[in-house]
Amino acid sequence: MRVPSAPARRTVLAGALVVALLTAAAPASADARPDRHPTGSLVLIGGALKESNTQVYGEIIERAGGPRARIGVITAASVPESQDPHAGDPALCSNSACNGAYYADLFKRHGAADAQWIPLDTDHVANADSDAVVAQVESMTGFFFGGGDQYRYVTTLLRGDRHKDSKVLAAIRAKLARGAVVSGSSAGAQIASGPDMVTGGESYEGLRDGSAPGYFDDPTRLGYLPRGGFGFLRSGLVDTHTGAYGREGRALRLASDTGHDRVYALEENTALIVDRPGSAREHMTVLGPNGVAVLDLRDARAHDSANGWSLRRARYSYLTDGDRYDARTWTARVHPGKQPLVPAATTPVPANTDVFHSAADPDGTPYSFRTTARALASTRAQNSATATTFETGPRFTVTFTKTRGFAAFTGDGTGARTLIALRIDIAPQ
Secondary structure (H helix, E strand, C coil), X not given: CCCCCCCCCCCCXXXXXXXXXXXXXXXXXXXXXXXXXXXXXXXXECCCCCCCCHHHHHHHHHHCCHHHCEEEEECCCCCCHHHCCCCCCCCCCCXXXXXXXXXXXXXXXXXXXXXXXXXXXXXXXXXXXXXXXXXXXXXXXXXXXXXXXXXXXXXXXXXXXXXXXXXXXXXXXXXXXXXXXXXXXXXXXXXXXXXXXXXXXXXXXXXXXXXXXXXXXXXXXXXXXXXXXXXXXXXXXXECCHHHHCCHHHHHHHHHHHCXXXXXXXXXXXXXXXXXXXXXXXXXXXXXXXXXXXEECCCCEEEEECCXXXXXXXXXXXXXXXXXXXXXXXXXXXXXXXXXXXCCECCCCCCCCCXXXXXXXXXXXXXXXXXXXXXXXXXXXXXXXXXXXXXXXXXXXXXXXXXXXXXXXXXCCCCCCEEEEEEEEEEEC
């Protein structure tokens, strides 16, 4: 069968301290509705999880019981078999059943005792209230939600305008509270969001036009669902494929528009592990080759004018493998294997005329925003750098500034890897 891939970018849904403070401590989001005694965990991957990523697959399996792990695979974000023209071809198929079988086999190859597809998709919505499927869920010790379109998870597992849990989702939520691991990649991570889950959009159009509630045919329009997804993670908004698709701009705009002060921006093939989600002891660990950006808008101020939208005093932290984060205190603990970076470069930060990796730019490269941020951290030639959007009318300028509280850490003694509290300002030209 064809290996499930990340959704196309243009689809709608798609200091020198080892302990570093992002800024002053603050309570978790007021939207949080903590369980009384949550003991489970989340493993949220920013998409494009490689078959060879034994680190992340192994973590999910270990949290599900190690050699006794039984993983329930849910791929309702994929199209059903009835909509897949290649449904009968194991080499080309890409539908819920086909993808479910693929992931079930993959988890078993990585060491799970068992892995099973949970038969849910848009052709089998009634299964989400089936007692037989609930019994299947109850026999599992962990769950994995695959990628695709997160809105299909909404229509399959939630009921009505108030997003009431189906029986299957209620069972998964109860298992999570009792200690199970719930994991997901791309749309499967996005659906863990609380209120104002993003439904699509691009950074430039989001900065230019703002966000709106809804699910839009125009894949560039920044949309969101006010009631959100499953609400497993409520201490911040969630975005995925962030650096690869240049989504930092849309994440900042959506958070500002909807009144959120934090975004967890997940990178590809890398996991954000959340222990005790929704509790006062919620804490996180980054696992994988890329990282997770934490966008902090507590001190940010947005302004609309005739020239366009602007944002001042946001903070960008980029956490990498082994780094930990305490959601309640807004504190990052950098892995002790990394050391504070002493900037050695004397060359200026390279020009960047496509800071959000526009699909319209034939020469654009992924992780453009992160590249400029790390280059600034690594040089002693300047304390700030600017980068611009590829699009004009208006063209937006992003200013990166090393202000008080900023810190960078390295694993090899030369290049920046982890970044803490880099100031971000966005303004139209």
